[in-house]
Amino acid sequence: MLVLSRQRDESIIIGDNIVVTIVDIRGDKVRLGIEAPTEIPVHRREVFEAIQRENLQASRMQPRDVSSLRHAPSTRHAPKDD
């Protein structure tokens, strides 16, 4: 892993279009500012990994797994979409 020392308000640039700036440092917490093209997803790693795990599990759902959904409490009675 590349390790760089940076102070508050200093940045690193990744490629030619991703800039990560140290916005604030307080105790053991660092605030980062990230400028990246919108087509590049930027997420907290643990959140991304939780979604990845959930997607992998959800992708194995079969029609029989969801057949009980019609018994779930609904906010509406008539079948109608948004």
Next chain:
Amino acid sequence: MEIQSTRFGTVEIADDDVIRFAEGLPGFQECHAWVLLADGRNATLAWLQSVDHAEVAFAVVSPSRYVAGYRLHVARRELEPLEIKDLHAARVLVILGKSGRSLTLNLKAPLVINLDRRLGRQVIANGDLPVQHEVLGPAARKRIA
């Protein structure tokens, strides 16, 4: 064109039924082309089926049907690749999962789809939301059985 689905067999779709997820979904980065299939038995349910991977499909529902007052809050940058100006122009769906014997909704990472432009993205919603929000617990399922 015809696509293959392990759940639904061979399905005939039109070219413009395809919805493109430019960066795939987390865990399925290689799946860019998807199609929404209606569920024959449950009108509230649809399946987001991968066009290229027959075994990959997600059961999806409209979150507002199961979560009263549901409203998606998401950073604007998340929506920019979808070419939608505001969320009213978009279709928001959430993925069904299960936890033990409970059915759950992934409220943390809903799917936002621009139906006109056929573009989709799984976004990460702002706020402390669960990836497994229980909609039907084991007790309720037992009562039904």
